[in-house]
Amino acid sequence: MTKDSLIKGTVILAAAAFIARFLGVVQRVPLQNMLGDLGMASYGIAYNVYALLLIVATAGIPSALSKLVSEKLALGRTEEAERIYRSAVWFAVTTGVLMTAVLLFGAPYYAEHIAKDVDAAVAIQALAPAMLLFPLIAIMRGYFQGRQTMLAGGLSQIFEQILRVVTAVVLAYVILRLGYDVKWAAAGASFGGVTGALAAFIVMIVFQLRLKRAASSERRTISVEGERLRRRDIYRMLFRLSVPISLISMAVPMIYFIDSSIVIPLLEPWTGFEQAKETLGILTGRAQSLAGIPPILAIALSMSIVPVVSSAFARNDHQEVAAKTSQALRIAVLSGLPVILALCVAARPINQFLFGDAAGTGIIAFLTAGSLFQIMMMTSGAVLMGLGQTARPVLYVAAGLMVKLVFSFLLVKPFGIYGILAATTLCFIVTMCLNMLDLRRSVRYQLxxxxxxxxxxxxxxIAAVGISLEMALHSFGDWFGTRWNGFLHAALVGVAAIGMYPALMLALGGIRPDDVRHFPAPLRKLLGRWIKNQESGRAM
Incomplete structure (x- = not known):
């Protein structure tokens, strides 16, 4: 199998992540229509608990495994890389069993006494069997990323989401048609995670078999150092790297878990239980799914950059480290911003088109705007992990989460849900700034x-034009019905925002001609023609 470059690997993972995220949003639309915001609150609580425990179960080992495998392969120690992988697989199987038990038996207590939504218990328990497989799937993805072969993880994500979406929607619909209430329909939707896990596991097994056949010709004699590499030594290396990586990777899932745990208790005294739960449903069912779209490329970069930077760092190629760091940070900002702008200025029509009404539009726009800082936080943290600097970033994440908790309680009374969202943005900003300052001491990057x-x-x-255009279109009234009107307005506003972005960035100096050569080929070709036309126009 061939190794993927940073750009190619990023494109593969970004495309897979985009498809997976798109399918996740598509899934939320029929579910929200069937379950309503109240049912989506129970579903969102279950999913956020599961997402957090999934990271705890794997303990950051996929990223640590990616780093160690890439380093061993760069040094020609193939057998050591394989032994590390096998040891990680055993760890995944063990922790999968333990975390499944935690979800099954701990769900009732958490739902009733912490999240204050007893209906969420069965939804959490329905997801529990997926935990048997996902730690192992995550380990296999980390191994292939360490080999800089991104297609396996990308395809497994796509098939996982397809089965998840189909199962969730079909089961929720059937359960409601059989006369059961929303609580059981939310549990049926949660069970989609189990069938998704099965699909992803099958894909990874297929790639594992292909790799085994392809790698048989490149087996090497075990080195003296390789013979001394005992399993306890492997676990020591993995845990030394994975515990900090796990804590760093938990930042966003932990924020969502915090929100699932505190939104109802904090808002209930001011809004009442029903309104507080409905607000949580909007946050988890609408805002978090849409705000998760802009960081897709950052997530792909985070997975791609760790083995690439680790490999260059292991060779003491500091120039390559600086170049890839600058490239990754620049791509993260320049690619994430237009999507954020489009989603923010078109938040109302997008909300109407996808979910049938404009409830929670402000929540969607506010959370999406803050995702720019999330993108920078994730990408800079990934580079620091690639450099092996994981101790201080753990403290940075802890500081950010402390800011999130403190300001959620301080701002909820004067600002309600927007105070909780502002605390999330502050968490991203604090962690991002600390990451970037630390990175500056190690790498001479240029953003x-x-x-x-x-x-x-x-x-x-773009924001001014987009908002003005959206308000003008909204003033014409609802000619085609809520959803079709929303679709038309969202398309016009979104296309206008994204279309203005490259032209304004080039005209105002946000993007320079020499930056264009790092873009994907179709966009590079299009912008290259535009630059030539501009230069010829000035020459005349």
Whole structure:
């Protein structure tokens, strides 16, 4: 199997992550229509608990495994890389069993006494069997990422989401048609995670068999150092790396878990239980799914950059480390911003088109705007992990989460749900700033330099034009019905925002001609023609 470059690997993972995220959003639309915001609150609580425990179950080992495997392969120690992988597999099987038990038996207590939604218990328990497989799937994905072969993980994500979506929607519909209440329909939707896990596992097994056949010709004699590499030594290396990585990777799932745990208790005294639960349903069912779209590329970069930077760092190639770091950070900002702008200015029509009404539009726009800082937090944290600097970033994540908790309690009374969302943005900002300052001490990266002025100017113009256009379209009334009107307005506003972005960025200096060569080929070709036309126009 061939190794993927940073750009190719990023494109593969980004495409898979985008498809998976798109299918996740598609899943939320029929579920929200069937379950309502109240039912989506129970489903969202279950999913956020599961997502957090999944990271705890794997203990960050996939990222640690990716780093160790890439380093061993870079040094020609193939047998050591294979032994590390086999040891990680045993760990995944053990922790999968333990975490399944935690979900099955701990769900009633958490739902009743912490999240204050007893209906969420069965939804959590319905997801529990997926925990048997997902730690193992995560380990296998980490191994293939360490080999810089991203297609396996990408395809497994896609098939996982397809089965998850189909199962969730069909089971929720059938359960409601049989006369059961929303609580059981939410549990049926949660069970989609189990069938998704089965699909992903089958894909990874197929790639494992292909790799085994392809790698048989490149087996090497076990080195002296390899013979001394005992299992307890392997676990010591894995845990030394994985515990910090796990804590770093838990930042976003932990934020969502915190929200699932505190939104109802904090809002209930001011809004009542029903309104508080409905607000949580909007946050988990609408806002979190849409706000998760812009960081897709950052997630792909985070997975791709760790083995690439680790490999260069192991060779003491500091120039390559600096170049890849600058490239990853720049791509993260420049690719995430237009999607954020489009989603924010078109939040109302998107909400109407997908979910049938405009409830929670402000929540969607507010949470999505803060995802720019999430993107930078995740990408800079991934680079630090690639450099083996995982101790201090753990403290940075802890500081960010402390800010999230403290300010959620401080701001909820004057600002309600927006105070809780502001605390989330502050968490991202604090962690991002600490990461970037630490990274500056290790790598001479260059993010945008003076390009920031052009980027800010382009952002202000796009936001102003997009909001004005959306308000003008909204003033014409509801001619085609709520959903079709929302679709039309969202398409017009979104296309306008994204279409203005490259032109304004180039005109105002946010993107320079020499940056274009790092873009994907179709966009590079399009912008290259635009630049030539501009230059020929000035020459005339």
């Amino acid at each position: 945008l330099g003076r390009r920031w002025l052009g980027l800010l100017a382009a952002t202000v113009i």
